[in-house]
Amino acid sequence: MKIHREGKNIILITAAAIFLIVLLLLLVVRQWTWLHYLFVAALVVFGLMVTAFFRIPRRIFIENASELIAPADGTIVAIEQVYEKDYLKADAMMVSIFMSGTDVHVNRYPCDATVEYVKVRRGNYFVASYPKSSDLNERTEVGLHLPGGQRILLRQVAGVMARRIVCYAREGEHVKQNQEMGFIKFGSRVDLFLPLDFSINVGLQDKVRNGISPIAEIV
Numbered sequence: 001m002k003i004h005r006e007g008k009n010i011i012l013i014t015a016a017a018i019f020l021i022v023l024l025l026l027l028v029v030r031q032w033t034w035l036h037y038l039f040v041a042a043l044v045v046f047g048l049m050v051t052a053f054f055r056i057p058r059r060i061f062i063e064n065a066s067e068l069i070a071p072a073d074g075t076i077v078a079i080e081q082v083y084e085k086d087y088l089k090a091d092a093m094m095v096s097i098f099m100s101g102t103d104v105h106v107n108r109y110p111c112d113a114t115v116e117y118v119k120v121r122r123g124n125y126f127v128a129s130y131p132k133s134s135d136l137n138e139r140t141e142v143g144l145h146l147p148g149g150q151r152i153l154l155r156q157v158a159g160v161m162a163r164r165i166v167c168y169a170r171e172g173e174h175v176k177q178n179q180e181m182g183f184i185k186f187g188s189r190v191d192l193f194l195p196l197d198f199s200i201n202v203g204l205q206d207k208v209r210n211g212i213s214p215i216a217e218i219v
Contacts, residue, residue: 004106006166006183007054009044014050018043033142053185056106061178061211068215069177070208071154072190074099079204084193087117087143087153092193093200094216097208099188107156107182107190108210109144109175111218116151117143118169132202140167142181150218153193156184178211195219 003011022040029036062069078096099105119141138158145151167182175181186188192215194200200216202208208215215219 001058002053002056003051003185004038004056004183007051007183011047011051011054012054014047018047042192053101053105055104057104059209059211062214063177065112065215066218067178068152068192068194068218069108069203070097070210070215071108071110071181071192072208072210073103073105074189074208076202076204076206076208077189078191079174079200081196082193084155086119086141088193088195091196092153093193093196093198093216095192095200097190097204098191099184099190104210105184105188106180106210107154107184108178109181110154110192110215111144111146111177112149112179113144113146113175114150115142115169115171115173115175116145117141117153117172118167120165139167140165140182142167142169144175146218148218149172150191150195152195154181155191155193156182157189157191158184161184192216 021043025036074097076095077098078094080094081091082094084090084092120140140156142154143151144154156167158165164185165182169181194216197219198219201214201216
């Protein structure tokens with residue numbers, strides 16, 4: 001397991017803050033009680049949770065040119081037909097993956113493609129599992145042109161705690177399946193907008209893992 005580069009400064013700041021708080025307690029408190037030990041233990045657990053959030057577990061990625069592989073870890077919270085007005089400009093099947101605070105928050109490209117469209121949209125910070133968060137929350141949209149001519153849209157959506165979306169996509173670049181696309185900090189979701197003739201391989205409440213779980217068949 002590795003630590004993602006987006007988390008290194010946060011982990012160092014968190015560790016330094018915990019160290020200073022404990023040092024201050026040691027200098028000020030003469031008689032320690034169980035409450036002091038419990039407080040220090042809670043600080044350590046918090047530091048471990050922050051570190052775990054930025055983990056990148058070792059995985060053997062699935063590579064299949066005929067499938068879209070999950071771009072994020074999490075739970076399928078929506079599968080519905082919608083009209084995507086910004087990039088596809090057509091009816092599409094939306095598949096939404098909700099990432100809880102304990103999920104791995106790296107986002108990856110689901111297939112080989114050319115990045116045609118990148119758009120950052122400011123918005124609110126509602127709970128990411130809320131259906132309207134896809135349209136109301138702060139989000140980044142990445143439009144992909146597949147080798148077979150199909151187009152799909154990926155949308156990184158911020159959540160109530162996710163105050164920063166990191167997206168590495170650049171218009172015109174060629175990307176590979178499972179290549180890292182970005183990172184969302186502290187709870188969020190990723191929406192995929194797919195052509196209606198793609199065969200969906202997941203159901204509501206299914207658990208998926210980025211780079212491993214097939215989401216849909218490319219048609």
